[in-house]
Amino acid sequence: xxxxxxxxxxVLSPWAVVDPITLRGxxxxxxxxxxxxIGLFKNFKRAARPVLEVVERELQKKxxxxxxxWFESNAxxxxxxxxxxxxxxxxxxxxxxxxxxxxxD
Amino acid sequence: xxxxxxxxxxSYSAASGKGMPGIRSISEKVPCESTVAADIEAGVTEVIDExxxxxxxxxxxxxxxxxPMDTGETSRIIFKGNLGEVNRFFYQRGWADGLPVVPPxxxxxxxxxxxxxxxxxxxxxxxxxxxxxxxxxxxxxxxxMAGALPTYMPVLIAAAQAIxxxxxxxxxFEVSTGSWAPFYILNGSIRKAININCSSGALSPGDIANAAxxxxxxxxxxxxxxxxxxxxxxxxxxxxxxxxxxxxxxxxESPWEPLHxxxxxxxxxNAVTVFFPNSFSQTIPMQTDDKGIxxxxxxxxxxxxxxxxxxxxxxxxxxxxxxxxxxQVMEYIVENAVTTTxxxxxxxxxxxxxxxxxxxxxxxxIVVAGGPGVFTGVLTSAGGGAMSGFGNxxxxxxxxxxxxxxxxxxxxxxxxPTYAKY
Numbered sequence: 001x002x003x004x005x006x007x008x009x010x011v012l013s014p015w016a017v018v019d020p021i022t023l024r025g026x027x028x029x030x031x032x033x034x035x036x037x038i039g040l041f042k043n044f045k046r047a048a049r050p051v052l053e054v055v056e057r058e059l060q061k062k063x064x065x066x067x068x069x070w071f072e073s074n075a076x077x078x079x080x081x082x083x084x085x086x087x088x089x090x091x092x093x094x095x096x097x098x099x100x101x102x103x104x105d
Numbered sequence: 106x107x108x109x110x111x112x113x114x115x116s117y118s119a120a121s122g123k124g125m126p127g128i129r130s131i132s133e134k135v136p137c138e139s140t141v142a143a144d145i146e147a148g149v150t151e152v153i154d155e156x157x158x159x160x161x162x163x164x165x166x167x168x169x170x171x172x173p174m175d176t177g178e179t180s181r182i183i184f185k186g187n188l189g190e191v192n193r194f195f196y197q198r199g200w201a202d203g204l205p206v207v208p209p210x211x212x213x214x215x216x217x218x219x220x221x222x223x224x225x226x227x228x229x230x231x232x233x234x235x236x237x238x239x240x241x242x243x244x245x246x247x248x249x250m251a252g253a254l255p256t257y258m259p260v261l262i263a264a265a266q267a268i269x270x271x272x273x274x275x276x277x278f279e280v281s282t283g284s285w286a287p288f289y290i291l292n293g294s295i296r297k298a299i300n301i302n303c304s305s306g307a308l309s310p311g312d313i314a315n316a317a318x319x320x321x322x323x324x325x326x327x328x329x330x331x332x333x334x335x336x337x338x339x340x341x342x343x344x345x346x347x348x349x350x351x352x353x354x355x356x357x358e359s360p361w362e363p364l365h366x367x368x369x370x371x372x373x374x375n376a377v378t379v380f381f382p383n384s385f386s387q388t389i390p391m392q393t394d395d396k397g398i399x400x401x402x403x404x405x406x407x408x409x410x411x412x413x414x415x416x417x418x419x420x421x422x423x424x425x426x427x428x429x430x431x432x433q434v435m436e437y438i439v440e441n442a443v444t445t446t447x448x449x450x451x452x453x454x455x456x457x458x459x460x461x462x463x464x465x466x467x468x469x470x471i472v473v474a475g476g477p478g479v480f481t482g483v484l485t486s487a488g489g490g491a492m493s494g495f496g497n498x499x500x501x502x503x504x505x506x507x508x509x510x511x512x513x514x515x516x517x518x519x520x521x522p523t524y525a526k527y
Binding site: 007008009010011012013014015016017018019020021022023024025026028029030031032033038045046047050051054055058059062074076077078079098100101102103105 | 106107108109111112116123124125126127128129135137138139140142145146148149150153156157160161162163164168169170171173174176177178179181182183184185186187188191194195198200208209210211214231232235236237238239240242243246247250274276277280282324328329330331339453494495
């Protein structure tokens with residue numbers, strides 16, 4: 001009980017509790033990008049594509065045998081695995097060695 | 106991930122919230138949403154070595170196997186102190202909104218809980234992005250902090266459910282750079298029962314209900330949903346409407362059926378309607394006949410998309426007397442509201458020149474509200490309507506009242522200001 005008479009307030013926390021979610025580790029890195037398939041994940045923001053185009057060009061210069069694979073997402077603030085493109089995305093993710101995403105912001 | 110330097114913290118929060126706290130985010134200086142090739146070139150080439158290093162540096166143990174997340178569990182009593190100390194504690198924890206808060210003591214929260222029949226541990230919804238559990242008690246705690254009365258609890262519960270309806274696209278609007286603020290419109294007898302201002306100065310400070318309901322929802326979004334300014338909520342300029350943006354429809358002075366009835370509810374229902382505008386504009390008609398009033402509504406919109414028009418009762422009555430229904434006014438606006446992109450500045454889609462501002466009547470609502478005068482208002486948002494690829498819409502939710510409603514109203518209804526004459 002609070003003791004407001006003495007000017008002291010015992011207060012409850014407004015911060016919510018969350019259900020624990022399963023955390024996932026990141027995908028393993030590669031030793032060298034040469035010969036690897038680099039995924040470029042573009043979201044719906046308009047700067048995402050030109051940003052990743054520069055990434056592709058610069059990495060290609062440094063790693064001539066690297067290959068690039070694009071995935072275009074047009075969903076705003078939704079996991080791709082929660083869209084109708086789930087299977088397509090999962091196939092793409094399996095097909096690449098590493099991935100770079102630019103969110104356009 | 107490549108993120109503008111201002112969005113790196115946000116990228117970690119977003120990834121963590123989706124179960125991947127170990128992402129690697131690279132801070133770059135490309136201006137946000139840039140269309141200038143030279144700026145993009147410079148910003149990306151500057152970090153290309155960091156991109157390579159990020160893709161090739163072995164994972165740490167924590168990146169491979171993240172430690173368990175903090176679920177927010179704390180002791181029930183989080184702090185003890187005097188009024189100033191409690192306020193500093195809440196503010197420094199990032200749980201306040203810049204204004205003083207009412208200490209949420211056991212007694213104050215218990216009183217707030219008299220405003221609902223739900224048990225304190227009932228989970229009303231989970232609020233994004235953190236998916237915090239909006240228990241009735243957590244809603245009550247934040248309501249106490251905002252200065253709310255127990256009679257607002259039914260509204261807060263319905264409003265929490267409404268914003269979490271996927272059709273609002275709250276997932277985007279609450280954290281967007283566009284600084285969108287939830288605008289709550291109340292209909293039904295509850296407006297009078299809790300003294301929601303629907304008339305003169307309804308959107309100005311001075312009425313507890315209009316002020317505290319919006320403020321409580323802001324704290325709920327922050328403390329239950331976990332959307333904090335410049336951490337997850339990336340509004341560029343911010344929006345004073347995030348303090349509160351609550352109005353009641355002036356049903357008593359409206360010539361038309363109430364908004365919630367036009368949206369499928371019964372007249373005797375209580376309801377809250379919400380959408381997320383980021384601007385509020387007011388203007389006066391050049392002519393006060395029907396075409397002049399509607400043209401002022403059109404002229405008051407910039408850009409189009411989604412609009413909540415605030416039509417004063419005098420204008421609504423004039424239009425109705427001239428034979429206009431609410432639907433006909435909306436159809437006229439859809440047909441006649443146009444804007445132009447300006448020379449040499451096409452839309453990102455390439456579209457250029459004159460275009461319609463609204464796709465259909467589903468992209469707008471007309472709320473009869475406000476007092477005597479001539480000004481007309483509009484709050485505008487993005488997306489909306491059948492043509493919107495964004496999929497957002499206005500959402501209306503019924504407000505359920507507790508069994509003790511009449512006694513509760515009797516207890517708090519006289520909490521109104523009485524202004525001295527001078």
